[in-house]
Structures are given as structure tokens and as C-alpha cells.
Amino acid sequence: MSNPDWWRGATFYQIYPRSFQDTDADGIGDFRGITQRLDHVAGLGVDAIWISPFNKSPMKDFGYDVSDYRDVDPMFGTLDEFDTLIARAHELGLKVTMDMVMAHCSDQHPWFLESRTSRENAKADWFVWAEAQEDGSAPTNWLSVFGGPSWEWDSIRRQYYMHNFLTSQPQLNYHNPDVQEAMLGEIRFWLDRGIDGFRFDACNYHFHDTELRNNPPATRGSGSSFIEASNPYSFQQHDYDKSRPENLDFLKRVRALLDEYDDRTSVGEVGDEQRSYDTVAAYTRGSERLHMAYTFDLLADQFSATFIRETVEKIEDKVSEGWVCHSFSNHDVTRHVTRWAQEGDDPERLAKFCISLLTCLRGTICLYQGEELGLPEAEIAYEDLTDPYGIRFWPGFKGRDGCRTPMVWEADKRFGGFSETNAAKPWLPVPDAHLPLAVDRQGEGSVLDHYRAAIALRQDDAALVKGDISFLDDLPEDVLGFTRTHDGATRTCLFNFAREERTVASHGTPTDMPTATAQLAVETDGKTVLPPLGFAII
Template sequence: MTANPLMTEQKKIDNAAIDADWWRGAVIYQIYPRSFQDQDGDGVGDLVGITSRLDYVADLGVDAIWLSPVFTSPMKDFGYDVSNYRDIDPSFGTLEDFDRLVQKAHSLGLKVIIDQVISHSSDKHAWFAESRVSRTNAKADWYVWADAKPDGTPPNNWLSIFGGSAWHWDSRRMQYYLHNFLVSQPDLNFHNPDVQDALLGEMRFWLERGVDGFRLDTVNFYFCSLGLENNPVVKAEDFNASTAPAVNPYNFQEHIYDKSRPENLAFLKRLRALLDEYPGRTTVGEIGDSQHQLELMAQYTSGEDMLHMAYTFDYLGGEFSAAHFHAAIAATEQQAPDGWICLAFSNHDVVRHVSRWAAHGQEAAFTRLAATLILSMRGSVCLYQGEELGLKEAELSFADLVDPYGIEFWPEFKGRDGCRTPMVWQSHAANGGFSIANRTWLPIPAEHLSHAVDLQDKVEGSPLEFYRSMLAFRRAHPALAKGSIELLDTVGNVLAFIRQHGDERLLCVFNMGDSEASYVLPAGLVPTDIGCPGVTAAPVGDKLALEPFAAYLARI
């Protein structure tokens, strides 16, 4: 492979000088490329546009960016259906544009993490085109194929997350192929070592180009059972709609045969071994499994030969309450004491958390508390573009939808378009400064314009400035980034814990409710103010009076 000239100097860095542990406690800013900045005026964001906005991202005080997929794709699932793992889709630009983005990010001190979607490919990928031709060609078993039952129906009862059977009939091979998502997203056969080798080779291509890590889409979907057994019905007490919306029958099964298989562990070790060849690179896995999330997170991130970190849907769904967060933190610490979680309240797949959790209407106070809370918890953090502006979920009409998931389950589930609308940079510019196009790929809600960057930049008390201040505070206190966590007993809707790293010990208390609350300080604790921007309370004696959505952080 030809060396990338823009990365030549990067490769000269002394490996000993690289902080291989930079990811632990890092804050990662997720960029959804279609919606960040459109430079060429076609209504779709692109790499040149992202590069032009990296100074803004660096100024936030984050450590890295995560780019959702920019590979060649027919865009049936907007990049999560890859047809060429080694090239950039023309809608986003070129490989040279990507190289310049990486170079600019590194010059600003930002790491670059890219999405890797390897559980499945597009049906337009050359591998699948060859695989479906016959049952005897060189790539015949690179995808999951199975014969029909004698009556012509699919091999088993497995369901697609996007609706209907997970099996699709192919008339050329006279067999069914597996697709956990869209029909146009056939699942790769990880039981074939040649498939594993090929995918690891695709990842090596990007490591050689200088990326700092991978976000691994649907990391627990890589393997299915070779026996193709029917999934059992989920027990009523185990029913959980965190992986799929409640209206989706996917929730009715316990997915023990179509994903989250034990064979995955050996492959993740192979993947980690590849990353270890490149000092300072990292991995973050997405675990979508409503019944076994924490168990898998523990398996996938514990030790030195698995993933560096992973995220579950514990905080991307569920409720915003002290009881839920206390239970989730306790379970994480108990089941994965040497694992590492990546925390997120919002991303490109879920309703923005201000809309999801702030139905009480106290959005400003809630936004500050949510930022303070996630940046105080143990783990690394993903912030989703626009989160720092306090953006709410966009309300779109059915005619505006492009997400196949939302189109399938409308109107009870409106899909993912509402969290994917373009960034708003300038309140009075066309399309909020995102694009000069007459029409953008998704409309920009009028209510988002009042949250534009230019209305918040350097404005005291704005969500943007609050996030900047809180990120700077986290960076100044290693206990928040890398420290241990000790949960404290509380009453009501108050969450409290101690973060400790070395000699630094911080008390963190949060009123997660929309009414006043109080917290009695544990005996012997003498708090000292440390100027946290999220603090809206102070103790009187041993009692802390907390306004709705108030936070208290102090050294003890």
C-alpha cells in the first residue's frame, strides 16, 4: 500500500512519547457528517466542511472526534451500509479530503475515531455480489446463507431490527441470507476466518492513514449460532425496549442465537492485537442487547486483550432518576470492575436527551445538570453534535422522513431523523449557516435557530459556554477523568458519589428531580469549594439544600 504523505511526519513520532491511555476518561465529540457542515452546497455535509469547523470542536475542550461512516455507500442506511471499506463516498469528498481532516485535527490536538460497520455490508459490496452468484464460488460462504424450510419459509424465527424477518430470499442461490437490519445489509459470516482476515485488513488500511481508533457499530452482532436455532420468547420480567422501540416485535424475543455469541470474544482479541500494533489507538464498541448489556460490556472490555471501552443503552434510554443511575452505576462497577464504559446521553440513534428527559419544561436547568452529571461520572464520554447547544429533538412530518426505520414504524416510532438534522451555526443565515443549498437533506427546524452557535458563543450562561466551562473543569481534575467511583446512600431523587484519583477526592451530589431536595453530608466530610461551574448549592452545617436540578461538587 502506498504511504500517505500527510501521515509521514506522524509516523516519526517516538512511540514512547504516545499516551497509550489517553482514551481513559477522554471526551469524544460525535460528528454526524451529513449534518455538520456542507461546503460544496449540495445540502449534504462533507469532509471539507467538517475540517473547516474543527477549530470550534477543539475550542470546546474535547479530546477526540468520532466520525459516523464516510465510506462509499448507496446510503440506504446513510453510510451504515458500506459498499467499499477503503474509499470515501463522493457525497463526502475524497481520500485526500479525509487525510487533510486528520492532519488538521491532529494539529489541533484532536484524536480521530472513525466508525467501522463490519457486522454487515451493503448488498452492493463486491464481496456480496460474488457471494450471491453461486454456492461454490470463492466467496460463497462470506455471508450467512441458509436453505429454506421444506415449506419454503425462512430457516428460523429471527427478526430484523428494522422490521419483519431477518431472512431474505435470493433467487440466484435459491437460499435465504441473513440481514439483522435492512434487506440491503446482508450479514457477513464471521465463522469464516477469511472474512475476519479481510475485515481486519480493511481496518489496517485506516490505521495506516493515521486514524486513532474505531467506534465499532453493533459489535455484539458479529456472530450468530451455526445451529440457527429459534430464539425463545422473552420472559415478561425481562422485557426491555432499550435496543428497539416498544412497538417493534424484535423485543418479543430473547436474542441468544442471532447475536451476542461467545465466539465473538476470540475475534475481539484478534482485533485488539491489531490495534496494539499501533501505539495509542483505541476502540469503543456499541452493545445493543437489552437483556445482557452489562454482562457483555464486562466481557468485551475487561483485561488488556479486549476492547478498550464500550457503551450500552443504559443512559441512551431508561429514565432520568437517581434510582436508575445509582442502579446502573452499581451494576457496572460490580460486573465490570476492570472494564471501561463510554457514557452517552445522546447520539445519532436516539431521541435527544433534552426532549427525552426534560418533559417537565425546566430545560435550561436540566441541560446544565445533565452536562455536569455525565462529565462527573466514571468512564469516557461521548457528546453528540448539538448537545452543547441544548438542542431538542426536531419534530418532522412524515413527508420529511428519510430514515427507513422511522418510515417502517411511523407514527408510534418516528425514527432517527429528528436527532440528525443539520447543525445550526448562524441564527440569521440561510439554513442556519450549514449550507447554501436550496434544500438540505433534512430540514432545519426553526426552533433550532434560536440555539445557533453565534447566539451562544461567548455569552455567559449559555449552554455552549457552560459545556466549555464544564469540560475545562473536568480536564483540570483527574479524579473526574480517571478516578474511582464510590456510591453514597441518599434519599429521594438525589444521586451522590465520591470520585478519587491519587490525593484528589471529590464529592459529587445531584438533585435529579424538578422539586427541591436536601442531602445530609456523611459524617467526617469537610467539603471545600473548587469553583465547579455546575454548582448551584452550598452546605449549611452538614445539610445541603438543593434546588431543582442543582449540583454540588467539592473537594473533601
């Protein structure tokens, strides 16, 4: 039966295809590997997978620089193998969503190769071109997320072209209706192939200010926490190079296209610094724009009862007419069991605490491959770095390679079972510290076991999937408490962020979760006793 709202409150699992499973011994994961391991994903109890970019690409930014939107990169396999992946996922009851990178493409895409040949060709205005200033400098002060100006001189057209990321990722000009039509056609190609939805990368970067006005300086400290210390990008208030109002009409066109198909969904990545809540609200309001969006707020370094409450309350206030997707880790940030650990923490205890919290929050949730094993961030030597972002800002910012290392499936096998024993060296090292956490070592009471239990608890409880959220006051320091209420049923959720015991007034009998017995609250004498990093779902 059709279920157009299946995504609301669903659990997604992000697969980074280069690092999931290699079946052809080249050291890079592939479609056959994903298909082979889908039973593991389905066994978690999730609703859908999101596969990071796999379109044909020169891989300067690992697939986020697309050279052909209607083909897959040969390193991952073939279109037929991707069709097999979709079919197997659907057999297992999993929806399949894919990364769609629309704001920019590769400088090797035929569109750009034609655009740069002259100022008069058919695609001359498909990208953002501008004249140099009189002194030869860039047209504006706009900065690239990956460092330096967001303008690159082209010796053929003798103009600058805009790029928000690498110089090899030219910005498409969405003020040109032909570009919008072309990209909608690329989306339709994958909808016709059976894809269930899209994660739209950098979806607030589609439009730029046609007057090319300079960005004003930002208030220091307002930038995204995981880059502001090493990247001057956050020194600007990005009024004119992204999040332009024209994008709303384009997102309506995207939604109208998705609505031509049954049960499709969309989630937008919104990186908008201090305006993120307003942008997410605008992008997801009503039923004519994106289904949902996520920000980087819970991917930050801060981790406390106060931070979680303030963040969620702001989202609930600002995005009251829309929907959000929460995640604690992804392919762009330090893994959360490393990012949020304090000295002396037990990583397994922290991992169980975090997934228990995530599954209780209101919204859709997304897990990142390997977090269900409690994988910590990998330490990558400079000579093994592949991420251009990290290479540019080393050592102040070490890049994203540490969260992208291969999955570990079998502890005793070379490369942790990611590749065959006689395979080429994986594209990133498999850390020795990850091997004891491999899937085949995750027995009863393990992090993996608890992930399954926490997801099952959420999936079986309408209050946790669909319910409203309301925070509790008058709780001890470091204790977060809230209720989830739906159709007359209420769950009370208590989380002790402290590394010591906390006691609160009784709210009832906690749910028994044998996968985390040492962290479960105990009811005694009308009080709830929460162990360090303990929790109660009542």
C-alpha cells in the same frame, strides 16, 4: 510522547457528517465542513472526535451499508480531503476515530455481488446463506432489528441470506476465516492512513449460531426501552443470532492488530438487551479485547437518581475488569433534553444539569453534536422522513431523523449557517426552534459556555478522569450523591433530580461555576441546599 491510555476517561465528540457543515451547497455535510468547524470542537476541550460512517455506500442506511471499505463516499469528499481533516485535527490536539461497520455490508459490495451468483464461487461462503424450510419459510425465527424476519430470499442462489438490519445489509459470515482476514485488512488500511481508533458498530453481531437454532421468547419488558413498544424484535431472547462466544477470539485478533500501532483505541457498540453488562464485561476484560464499550442503558427513557445509581452500580460490579463509555444522546435516540424533560422544565437548566452529571461519571464520555447547544429533538413531518426504520414503524416509532437534523451555527443565516444561502435544501429540515440556539447566540452563561466549563473541570481533575466511584447513602429522595477518589484526592458530587429544593448534610465548599449560578448548591448552617435540578461538585 506516547500515551497508550489516553482514551481512559477521555471526552469524545460525535460528528454526524451529513449534518455538520455543508461547503459545496448540495445540502449534505462534508469533510471540508468538518475541517472548517474543528476549532469549535477543539474549543469545547474534548480529546477526540468520532465520525459516523463515511465509507462509500448506497446510503440505504446512511453509511451503515458499506459498498467499499477503502474509499469515502463522494458526497463527503475525497480521501485527500479526509487526510486534510486528520491533519488539522491533530494540529488542534484532537484524536480522530471512525465508525467501522463490520457485521454486515451493502448488498452492492463486490463481495456480496459475487457471493450471490452461485453456491460454488470463491465467496459463496462469505455471507450467511441457508436453505428454506420444507414449506418455503425462513430457516429460523430470527428477527431483524428494523422489522420483519432477518432472512431474505435470493432468487439467484435460491436460498435465504441473513440480515440483522435492512434487507440491503447482508450478514457477513465470520465463521469463514477468509472473512476475518479480509476485515482485518480493511481495518489496517485506515490505521495506515493515520486514524486513531474505531467505534465498532453492532460489534456483538459478528457471529451467528451455525446450527441455526430458534431464539426463545424473552420476558416482556426486557428489551431496549426505546424500541420495545413498537418493535417485536425485543420479544425474543437473542441467544443464537448475536453475542456468540466465538466473537471473543475475533475481538482478540482486532486488538492485536490495533496494538501493532501506537496509541490506538477501540469502542464497541453493544446492544444486547438484558445481557448487556455481561457482554460489555466479556468484550473489555483485560488488555486483549476491546479497549472499551458502551451500552444503551443511559440512552434510555428513565431519568432519576435511582436509575442512574442502579445502572452505574451494575456496570461497576459487572465490568470491574473492563471500561465503559457513557453518553446521554447519539444519532439513534431522541435527544436527551427532550427525552428526559418534565412538563415545565427549562431546557437550558436541564442541559446544564446533564452535562455536569456526565462529566462526573466514571468512564469515558461521548457527546453528540448539538447537545452542547441544548438542541431539543426536532419534529419531522412524515413526508420529510428519510430513516427507513422510522418509515417502517411510524407513527408508534418516529425514527431517528429528529436527532439527525443539521447543526445550527449562525441564527440569522438561511439553514442556520449549515449550508450556503443559495444551497440546495438540506437533506433534513433545519427546525425554526433550533435557530435561537445557534453557536453564535451562545454567549456568556449559555449551555455552550457551561459545556466548556464542565469539560474543563473534568479535564483538570484526575479524580474525575481516573478516580474510583462510590455512592452515598442516606440522601433525600431524588438526590444522587457519589464520591470520585484518586491518589488521595476526593471529589463529592451531588445532583438534585427533583424539581424542588433539597437539603443535605454539608460535604464542603462547592466548586464555583459561574456558567450555572442558579443551579449551584449553597452552603449554610452546616447544610448543602440544592436548587431544583441543582448540583454541587465539592
